[in-house]
Amino acid sequence: MKLFDVYARWQIEPVKAQGCRIYDRKGDEYLDFYGGHAVISIGHSHPHYVEALTNQLHKIGFYSNAVLNSLQDEYAQKLGEASGYADYALFMVNSGAEANENALKLASFHNGRKKAAAFGSAFHGRTAAAVKVTDNPKYQAPIGEGMEVVFLPFNDIEAVRKALAAEDVSSVIIEGIQGIGGIQVPKPEFLQQLSEICAETGTVLILDEIQSGYGRSGKFFAHQYAGIRPDIITIAKGMGNGFPVSGVLISPKFKAVQGQLGTTFGGNHLACTAAIAVLDVMNRENLIENAAQVGGFLISELRKLPQIKEVRGHGLIIGLEFSEPIKAMRDRLLFEQKVFTGATGANVFRLLPPLCLTMAEAEEFLRRFTLVIND
Numbered sequence: 462m463k464l465f466d467v468y469a470r471w472q473i474e475p476v477k478a479q480g481c482r483i484y485d486r487k488g489d490e491y492l493d494f495y496g497g498h499a500v501i502s503i504g505h506s507h508p509h510y511v512e513a514l515t516n517q518l519h520k521i522g523f524y525s526n527a528v529l530n531s532l533q534d535e536y537a538q539k540l541g542e543a544s545g546y547a548d549y550a551l552f553m554v555n556s557g558a559e560a561n562e563n564a565l566k567l568a569s570f571h572n573g574r575k576k577a578a579a580f581g582s583a584f585h586g587r588t589a590a591a592v593k594v595t596d597n598p599k600y601q602a603p604i605g606e607g608m609e610v611v612f613l614p615f616n617d618i619e620a621v622r623k624a625l626a627a628e629d630v631s632s633v634i635i636e637g638i639q640g641i642g643g644i645q646v647p648k649p650e651f652l653q654q655l656s657e658i659c660a661e662t663g664t665v666l667i668l669d670e671i672q673s674g675y676g677r678s679g680k681f682f683a684h685q686y687a688g689i690r691p692d693i694i695t696i697a698k699g700m701g702n703g704f705p706v707s708g709v710l711i712s713p714k715f716k717a718v719q720g721q722l723g724t725t726f727g728g729n730h731l732a733c734t735a736a737i738a739v740l741d742v743m744n745r746e747n748l749i750e751n752a753a754q755v756g757g758f759l760i761s762e763l764r765k766l767p768q769i770k771e772v773r774g775h776g777l778i779i780g781l782e783f784s785e786p787i788k789a790m791r792d793r794l795l796f797e798q799k800v801f802t803g804a805t806g807a808n809v810f811r812l813l814p815p816l817c818l819t820m821a822e823a824e825e826f827l828r829r830f831t832l833v834i835n836d
């Protein structure tokens with residue numbers, strides 16, 4: 462059997478990784494400023510994470526949600542404390558899209574409305590409802606045509622006010638910082654007013670923190686820069702440091718109805734163990750403060766480089782916009798300087814390194830990056 466050929470791939474095969482470093486089959490070492498798409502939070506193969514998962518696998522790896530699993534309660538309690546949302550409830554699933562799918566459904570169950578609103582350049586996943594609120598027709602299959610979604614201009618509060626005035630929109634979904642849209646940071650005043658308008662119109666506010674959350678921005682959630690409390694928050698990526706796990710954080714105003722949501726794999730023993738190990742390491746090693754400090758240093762140094770048109774982001778979610786296409790620079794960075802980076806569109810680098818990035822590694826990146834952009 463062949464693989465279904467849907468990915469453009471680099472001809473590199475990582476076979477080992479440690480911290481912020483990746484090693485390929487030939488033994489070459491790479492600096493990881495991509496994190497496998499913002500997934501690696503505490504660093505590759507962290508010893509505590511490896512030990513916790515190995516030990517758990519020797520006990521029990523999986524059972525379904527038909528039985529008690531105290532690892533879920535332990536994780537929920539730790540997540541509540543770490544995130545500042547101890548009064549919210551947690552529903553665990555397996556991927557980012559699935560978390561958003563459940564968030565959109567929960568909002569619709571809650572207020573009985575059918576329509577959703579999202580923002581230009583948004584990305585929320587590829588399952589039926591999640592892809593409908595994603596601003597890219599390339600990903601939409603005809604089967605999903607029935608659901609009504611209105612796309613609004615990002616950071617435009619008057620457009621939001623107009624769209625929600627009829628009180629027929631079930632939920633508004635927005636990323637804490639737009640990732641695939643090019644690291645676009647919503648203005649704090651915009652998020653504050655959006656939150657107020659949602660409350661006034663009975664619209665559920667869903668914050669997609671799948672890419673921007675879990676300490677990456679230098680706060681647990683990027684929306685915490687605006688001081689708002691959304692009705693629903695979705696998490697994935699950094700939550701499991703590579704183990705597939707995601708979650709929906711749900712405000713106390715939502716009533717749980719047994720059987721309304723469900724999953725076979727969600728919240729299994731290994732997923733909870735991975736998620737607990739990640740939070741323990743984040744706590745012990747102060748990784749959120751580290752992301753703020755090392756990310757702040759990177760952002761201020763990158764802003765000194767005149768070749769870059771704009772530097773955007775917070776902490777270790779950083780976008781570098783150039784006036785020209787970056788493909789050649791990105792390839793040279795990877796193949797000559799051995800640095801993995803992300804990109805979005807033709808002109809924007811996306812830097813999403815593990816949150817354990819050291820100042821020395823940040824300096825090393827700046828040296829290699831400067832060599833490439835000066836050439």
Ligand SMILES: Cc1ncc(COP(=O)(O)O)c(C=O)c1O
Pocket residue numbers: 556557558559561584585586587636640641669670671672673697698
């Ligand atoms: C903001 C955001 N939401 C949702 C998703 C979808 O996550 P997944 O690929 O795990 O379904 C992504 C993935 O890149 C994302 O960046």
